[in-house]
Amino acid sequence: MPTYQFRIQTVDGKQRIFDRWRKKFVALTPEEWVRQNFIRYLVEEKRFPESLIAVETGLVVGRRSKRTDAVVYDRQGRPFVIIECKAPDVAISQKVFEQIVRYNITLQVNYLMVTNGLNHYCCHLNYEDHSYQFLEEIPLFEALT
Numbered sequence: 001m002p003t004y005q006f007r008i009q010t011v012d013g014k015q016r017i018f019d020r021w022r023k024k025f026v027a028l029t030p031e032e033w034v035r036q037n038f039i040r041y042l043v044e045e046k047r048f049p050e051s052l053i054a055v056e057t058g059l060v061v062g063r064r065s066k067r068t069d070a071v072v073y074d075r076q077g078r079p080f081v082i083i084e085c086k087a088p089d090v091a092i093s094q095k096v097f098e099q100i101v102r103y104n105i106t107l108q109v110n111y112l113m114v115t116n117g118l119n120h121y122c123c124h125l126n127y128e129d130h131s132y133q134f135l136e137e138i139p140l141f142e143a144l145t
Contacts, residue, residue: 001117004040021055021070030087034117035069038085048072048141052080059106068103074145079107081144086116111144 007018009025016025017036026032035055042048057071072081084100086092092114100112104125112123122135 001037001041002045004037004044006036019055020050021053030089031069031085034087034115035083035085037117038083038113038115038120039070042072042138042141046138046140059103066103068107071107071109079109081111081113082107082109083113083115086114088117090116092116092119092121113138 007025008028009016009018011025015028017028017032018024019026019032019036021039039053039055043050043053052073052075054071054073055069057068059066059068068082069085070083071079072083074080082100082103084096084103086096090096096114097112100114104112108127110125112121112125114121114123120138122138124133124135126132
């Protein structure tokens with residue numbers, strides 16, 4: 001991914017990064033670094049509208065409250081993409097995909113994206129024939145809608 005500039009501050013010896021979507025400073029963890037960079041990549045390079053992205057969206061899976069790393073909505077306000085971010089030292093495994101698929105039981109989106117900042121996966125879900133397809137690269141927003 002390209003390099004982006006962020007507002008970073010240190011409070012009580014701990015770094016915090018400004019999250020444009022939550023409009024506040026949050027702890028700068030390795031996973032948060034991946035999330036901020038990946039979402040900026042989608043906005044800056046793949047032309048995803050900033051206003052259609054929500055970070056740390058709450059949802060209920062079964063009877064448990066969960067939080068997605070990010071959700072992209074379509075222009076009608078329906079969930080369209082779920083994004084799951086992991087720290088760079090976390091391998092993208094079957095377990096990670098099972099996590100995002102559980103979130104999708106509730107949201108029923110068309111695309112799932114998983115990244116650890118080093119490896120990125122984008123999967124298109126076809127509900128008509130109950131299939132999925134991994135895309136070779138993340139398309140521009142217009143190509144997804």
